[in-house]
Amino acid sequence: MVLWLQKEICLKARPRGFHLVTHEIVQQLPELAQFEVGLVHLWIQHTSASLSINENADPNVRLDFERFFNRLAPEGEPYYRHNDEGPDDLPAHFKSSLLGCELTIPVRQGDLNMGIWQGIYLGEHRNHAGSRQLVATIQGQPKSE
Numbered sequence: 515m516v517l518w519l520q521k522e523i524c525l526k527a528r529p530r531g532f533h534l535v536t537h538e539i540v541q542q543l544p545e546l547a548q549f550e551v552g553l554v555h556l557w558i559q560h561t562s563a564s565l566s567i568n569e570n571a572d573p574n575v576r577l578d579f580e581r582f583f584n585r586l587a588p589e590g591e592p593y594y595r596h597n598d599e600g601p602d603d604l605p606a607h608f609k610s611s612l613l614g615c616e617l618t619i620p621v622r623q624g625d626l627n628m629g630i631w632q633g634i635y636l637g638e639h640r641n642h643a644g645s646r647q648l649v650a651t652i653q654g655q656p657k658s659e
Contacts, residue, residue, distance in 0.1 A: 515655070515656065516653060516654065516655065517548065517549070517552075517652075517653070517654060517655070517656045518651070518652070518653050519545050519548075519651070519652045519653075520649065520650065520651045520652075521543075521545070521649075521650055522647055522648065522649055522650075523539065523542040523543065523647075523648050523650055524542075524645050524646070524647055524648075525538055525539075525636055525645060525646040525647075525648065526538070526645055527643060527644045527645045527646075528636065528638050528643070529638065530580070530602070530638050530639065530640060530641050530643075531576065531577075531580045531638060532576035532577075532579045532580055532635045532636070532637050532638075533576070533635065533636045533638060534570055534576070534633045534634070534635060535633075535634050535635070535636045536570065536626070536628075536633045536634040539556070539634060539648070539650070540625075540626065542650075543650055543652070545652060546621060546624055546625060546626070546652065547624040547625075547657075548624070548656050548657060549621045549624060549652060549654040549655065549656060549657065550622075550623060550624075550654070550655050550656065550657045550658070551620075551621060551622055551623075551654055551655050552620075552621040552652060552653050552654015552655060553618055553619070553620060553621060553652070553653050553654060554618070554619050554621055554626065554650060554651070554652045555616065555617070555618050555650070555651045555652075555653075556616060556617045556618075556619070556634070556648050556649070556650055557615060557616045557648060557649040557650075557651075558615045558616070558636075558646060558647070558648050559646075559647045559648065559649065560610070560615075560646055560647070561606075561607055561610055561615075562603070562606035562607060562610055562639050562640050562643065563606075563610060563636060563637060563638050563639055563640070563643065563646050564609060564610045564612075564613035564614055564615060564635075564636075564637035564639065565613070565614060565615065565616065565617050565634065565635065565636065565637070565648075566613050566614065566617070566634075566635045566637060567617060567619075567628065567632050567633065567634055567635065568632070568633065568635055569631060569632075569633070570631055570632055570633025571631055576635065579635070579637070583609050583612070583613075583637075583639075584605075586608075586609075586612070587604075587605040587608035587609050587612075588605065589601040589602055589605050599640075600641070602639070602640055602641045603640075605639065606639035606640050609637060609639040610637070610639060613637050617634065619634075621652065621654055623657075624657065
C-alpha cells in the first residue's frame with residue numbers, strides 16, 4: 515500500500531541570506547513518522563527564494579553562499595529592466611532560478627534520510643521578505659502496525 519499526503523507549511527520570515535530550515539520543516543511534518551520508506555517533495559511557492567541542500571555544521575558556508583551569489587547576480591545593473599520592487603528584485607529571481615524551487619528527499623523509518631552533514635537551506639534573496647510558504651508532498655509505504 516502506498517500512502518500520499520500533502521500539506522502546506524509556513525517558514526517564518528528571515529533576513530536575506532541562507533538559513534538552515536531542516537528542523538523547522540520537520541517540526542511541521544509530524545506525519546513523517548507514519549512512513550517506513552518514501553519520498554518527501556518540497557516546493558517553495560515563491561520566485562525570489564530558493565531551496566537547496568548543503569553543509570549543516572559550519573555557518574561560514576552559508577555566509578560564503580550569500581557572498582558568491584551576490585557576485586554572480588549583483589544588484590543595480592544598468593541593463594536590468596525588471597526592478598519594480600527595488601534593486602534586489604531581479605537578482606532574487608536569478609538566484610531562485612539557479613538554485614531551484616524544489617527538493618526531493620528520501621524518507622526512512624519516519625525521518626528524512628539525509629547525510630549527517632546535510633541540511634535544508636532556505637535561500638532568502640530579498641532584503642525585506644515575509645514568511646515563505648512550502649508545499650510538502652509525502653509518498654511512501656506506511657509503517658506496519
